[in-house]
Amino acid sequence: MVDDLFLDRVEIVTPNTLSNLTAIIDVVDFNCTRPEPVYGELALLDICQSLRQLLSAEHFERFAQGLKLWATTAGLQILYHLQERPIGVSQYEFIRRHTSGAKSCLALADASNCGPVSPEEFYRPDVQRFCRYTNNIICLANDIHSFIVEARQPGQF
Template sequence: MLENLSAQLEQLRIPTIAFPWAGVCSPDVEPVEQEATHWAARHGLIPSEQYLARVTRTKYGWLAARCYPHADRELLQIIADYFIWFFITDDLFVDRVETLSRETLPNLTAMLDVLDFNRLGASPVFGEVAWLDVCQRLRRRLPGEHFERFAHGMRMWASTAGLQIVSHLAEEPSSAIRPYEAIRRHTSGMNPCIDLLDTANAGPLPAEEFHRPDVLGLRLHTNNVVCWSNDMQSLPMEARQPGQYRNMVILHAAQGHTLQEGIDYTFDKVRAEIDAFQREASQVEPHASKELRGFITGMRDWMRGYQDWVDLDTQRYSQQFLEQDANDSGVLRASR
């Protein structure tokens, strides 16, 4: 699809996304990070010392602390544990995998069953016990409707993984941006993350505000900013892996551009989304309830927190660890 891929990857310039608001980090970050790692080990998500080192250098607790800096300690811990589960499960079942295997359907449907039945299956798949634990803790913490918002996002994650598989199995894969954007905003997992922001800030958002078109528009901008930023930052890793590797940069390059032009195109789209978010939020906030203002603050925290995590904390997208991450993923798949 692309000529001289390796040479282009080595010469890429990936810009840092700047935001017109400050970043914040929870003071509970260190104990949250430590407990999340212990929780993952107790639930069988870390099969070896080698994989423990991978989890340690990724720093999922720091992502939670930067994206939900105002959450209380209990909720922040649930979110950090959820992040470890999600990243590991997503890498194994959806992204860093061969497009389709015998395990694909049982793995994804087991996650749906946990949401639908609130119990384990007769023969739990990898990650199922940990997922049930996260869901039960969230059920105890969130009002019923608010848990269902989160659950809907997770059902869409599992379901649109199927659309992603269809896209990659096509004899002539589409290089169109629009279908990719539709799939990406759900397979990213951003929607369920956004659905925890109101509780983490000023309190649960009532349905009449949650479903307002202008609020849904702010959610979409937030989703796009994080997803498309990640498309740039994860490109060196995704371009070298088998399976479901397409992202916005590669799709743009496939239309006759270089990878750097794909990066520049994606960066411009991210900047436009940030500007649109600020413009539209400034129209909503003056007349918003306390809960809605907290929700909007939470969306800002997520966008900036994700970028700060990439810039300051995690080594997940560092060139130095790309090969090691590929080896670690192989270890985890072999150990299930």
């Protein structure tokens, strides 16, 4: 919901645009919300507090890192949408790789099934390659699914 509300086809950058994205990162980093939370901030805090109780610090950090990469590249995606011409394929692939949200989800998949995968196993090159392939499949499936709608929107490339 936050992705759809704040990122997809942002036509005008407002004074709240940056604040909305940094609020997400601040919840993950500081385990609290701002005095006047933005949409989704309280829900994310609730999720993060539950995950902090269920996961080891290292395992929560995998989830948090994925979420921080999502929020950071979301800002780049907004800049991409505001351009008059398409960006390069490599820039698009970089942005897309992180705005899928898959990294934070993949970080939780093992804990929900059989317990957290150890850092030694999680960071093995073959496991990371599998995570990249999974992320690519998620991104491609999403792009194919949304292609018709997005192709009709002005400024889509």
